[in-house]
Amino acid sequence: MAHHRSTDGRAGVRGRGVSRGLVGSLLSIILVAALVLLWAQLGDRIDRQGDQAAANCVEGTTKVPVIADPDIAGPLKTLAQDYAKTRPVVRDHCVTIEVRPADAKVTLDGLAGTWDSAALGAYPAAWVPQSSIWTADLSTAKPDAIDGKPTSLVSSPVVLATAPQLAKALDGKLDWQQLPTLQKRSSSLGDYGLGSWGSIRLAMPTGAQSDATALSAQAVAMQVTRTTGALTEQDASSPRVASSVDAMLTGAPQSPDGSAAGAARSIADADDPATSPIHAVPITEQSLFQLTRSDTSARLSEVVPDGPTPIADYPIVRMAGSQVSPEQTDAVSEFFDFVSKPDQLGKLTALGFRGDAPMPEPNATVTFPITDNPMPNPEDAATVTINRLVYGPDSGPKPGGS
Template identity: 30%
Template sequence: MSRHRALRAKVRRGIAKWPVLIVVFVVLIGLGWLVFSWAGGVLDSRARALAQNCSEGDSVLRVAATPSVAGAVADVARAWSATRPVVYDHCIAIEVTSADSAAVLDGLTTTWDSNKLGGRPHAWLPDSTLWANRLSALNAKLVGAAPKSVGTSPVLLAAPEAAAPVLKDFRWSDLPEVTDWSKFGQSWGRFSVAMPDPSANTASALAIQSALAGGKGPVTAESLGSEASKAKLTKLAATVPPEVPPTTREALRRLGDSATVNAAGFSVTPVSEVDLYKHNTGKEAPSKPLVGVLPVGPAPVADFPYIALGGPEVGEAEVRAAQAFREFMTQPAQQKILASGGLRVESTQDRPSPSPGISWTAVTENLVPADATTTQQISSAWASADRGGQVVTVLTDVSTSMKPRLDKVKAALRGQVDRSVSGAFGLWEFARDLDGSKPYKQLVATGPVAEKRDALRRSIDGLKTADGSQLYTSLAACYETAHDGFVAGRINRVVVITDGASDGGIDLAALKSRLHGKDLAISFIAIGGEVDKDALNDIAQTTGGSVSVVENADGVDAALGQVLSTKA
């Protein structure tokens, strides 16, 4: 009986299941509502934060890239855009345009042509620091931050398929010495190297530097002024064919269209590895790819620097965005994208495939490049040797404001005279009442530099300051004399070094009325901030010249080298 009472007691104390289920269901609904509210709040918070971060609206970062890597850089830009970059409360969009470096340099330092080049860039990716040096020599304020390499490409010799195996032991130091294919046991006749203008073609500039170095480098200002270097430049200029294509791209096209060795009018041409890869795989690839030969010994290397630009056209948001994109480009994932486009990067050994004509030979030693100033001097020294050299008349300011700067100007002028291989050189000075009532004086009449070198040195060393600065009257006289002595078939130019505005004599309009178009270029090297830049730009553009702006006299040497290295 007691057991039955116990069972009845248990039944009476039991709890029904349906109330428990209801409670659990209510709790779950409550928790779900809380989770939903929290998630919604997070999303709303993020939306508010994003709106706040872009409170300054949208901004466009424009990047100009050299054609050989523009496609790969555009791929990197798309990857960056996918991260929805925000800089200084601006939502950043990015545009990458393909543009030849010579056109970008000209546009940045003169007048930017948006119709031809697109919007003015905030960052620039040329194929070599040579371009950063040139930009700094023309206007250092346009370089907003120190350039940073995003990849490299060694310089090769592009050769027809039949010629490439013959050149397996070729060295860059052979360039000035080899003049005939018989050296390699071949009967193809003259061995000549197409050297497109090194002031506009990086591969040519680096090849010349390697030929002068004769080893691992670097070429220095002292070695460049030696008789040995001048002899090498003379020999190298003699190996250049009569008709040289204006660009490396055109030289490759002519070689690729040739059925036999030397049919293009030359034997080989220097080219960066990535440029040759693009040529052999592009839309207009030759039926037989050109072969890239990596000469034996230290290799000149194009370093593809990313340059964040400066100047009044670049706002703070664009400056920061340019720097952020630079850092993004150097990350491993983006480096792989650049490698797939033909650049060499440290983080991967990946190479594009197929790559006809390119063996991707390992570079065991890089040429040590010359410093920025010497680099400019190498180009101007080549210009003094190529095609018989230039006809240059220098008009230098010797007003009293030049006194603390004159020693640096003298050093730059003397160095140029010492390094000049051939061509003609003349020297004038100006201030006020230097030659009777004339504000100018011709110190050395323009003539063959080899004959005038001693007289030029003495006149340069004897420069001293005087009162006044009658620039326009002096330039008119110097220009007219140079125009009367114009040498057909040569580059003729007047180079003016000054640190101030004209303070008397004829005015700008009178000077311009005496100019004769663009057959004789006037280029200026303007020191400091007291010059009338608008007036100088007006004169330079009228005659096809240029204006280099340097903050102090330390920049004169590089600026002079830059001016004298260009074809215009």
Template identity: 40%
Template structure:
């Protein structure tokens, strides 16, 4: 039957095809023996296999992914538990004691409040910075002797006015007493003087001061008749270490190169010739300088201070005060550098040391430094706005003194080491020593005891 012929009456159009081995034609194109000539299926009954290496690699990847997931999961849980425990201060709260010089303590205390509101616990211990005010001699005597109870805990961080103090401490207690000390801000040492005295001093340097101090007609010879000597007060209490730094400058300028200790005689001359006041505080000296009246007759013509102190005090002068000027001696500049001194000692825990270090770094942040600039302290790159008394002039090179031992020796001329108990025996003729004793007693640390006993060569009288 042809390909396009209709089936006859004897044919079954809908019957199933015979898949057996019959010879009858099917009406379709016959298959060629031996399979398809084009695209063919595999007819041998086999399957394509998967490599064992591929399976192993897949298993390894799955294991690694699962491991990373579990590590992150459990690590996150542990970290959260640790953080929660720390936030709860499981080990309590540790106070971190900080002592700062009176000239900067107000700023430091304000920064501590901000730090305490932001700080996170150290381990399981919460920390709180507590700032107290203390002068350099008080802290030095406490750290090298008996710590005064009225100052609270022994500090982890000390911010004196100058690096003279950590130098003294390391000479007395060893290098291990200080972990780190670096400058926070600076301010040069100047003389607060009457404007007439500033003009008379001109371009003089530190070396000229001892002679002007002891010559009773020093200012008379500089077109200031009736003014007498320089009458320079050198306070050791509340003076932001200005007298210590002035002593270094005078000794260095008055001695041969490389031998500042040879200038100690000039320092002693300057100190011995200062005016006798009720006490040796910067406050008393400043008040004597600005007191109303004829400045030529004033008991004080000048006070050694820092530029920042003069700036701060000049903004609150009474209306009837005598005018004041700031004079910067020529030559290398003596500067109070306000180091943050990180202390080491058995009274400190690791958490307290860490927190003190964090606070020291916090003080150096731009916002804190900017506030210190506004208060009159200098920092690199800061633009200072002065007033009628302090113009914040550009400074020359800083004074280079020497190592810690040398600085400690020079400091000894200003405040010799004093024990907790001092006994002094005097001849009945007290005229030559009374003034010197008053100055030394004023510089003694709180709690010091001084016994005075007059002696006539044969027997003593009642103690004074």
């Protein structure tokens, strides 16, 4: 039998070898995979460094001043402490929200004029007054001081605080436009079976936190002018509105401390409600709830006159201008987004403010009835006109002043 041999003595070795092209392709794939892995690791490292830099507040710390109505400043300060626990970082700044209470009239004058930090504290990045009566004044006097349109944080309807006997007599028989007449006539409560009580003796406080006074005047203005939409400047400027507001103010009994709460306490503490120097006072429902929260029996009652109900809307006023930094502006937005979450907002509604969270249980005075007919916010010019009727012609902010 014949045998065939390779001429070089290595049978078939060359035919069974690995292609150089295949080796090159495999090396290329390995190289690309290595580069991709290195790139991903580099990206992760950069991200970690960025997160670490942000967590370390590479731009430092920033305080964000917020001024609020005294009724809501305390709970907002507590919420600011809760917000701080989240370790907020805005634009690489660690931010701290600092809430302080302040009188709305004093704050308005400062914002509309020249802010005096020595007297008023740091210029606010946001302001939460009791109602839009102040934002209307500010937007009229100095519109560029406000960043965007204010939005309501929570609300509280304006009601009348009265003695329980008077509330029973007025039940279902009172609307806002009757108040001027009941105030002016010396024996007006005789029409309700209370002949010995005299007039309604409606206190109209104009001191601190007297928004309910101006808001009740708006409600009267809407009814006497038969306005069906938002109150206009033309409506508010009518002689009938001026005479009606004047009738409410003229002869109004004085609150002991110039506030609605002080007047309500006077009614509650009277030995004889018929002879009390004050029979009624406009007040926010939330303030009335806080005043009576510990009462086991009703010393005061909540009267809701018929007609559109005025609302204290606690607007969030975001401030603009060179005194507010970009990180403060962003921090204000993030803070109030935090406050508006149901769990946080519930801490406000538990105090009697109305909002999209559970309300507290009614007490002997405040039952939190549904507000079927809330009064729309008037035009800014109308609000300013009513403010001047209530607080006086010289009560407005003085642009350029201190």
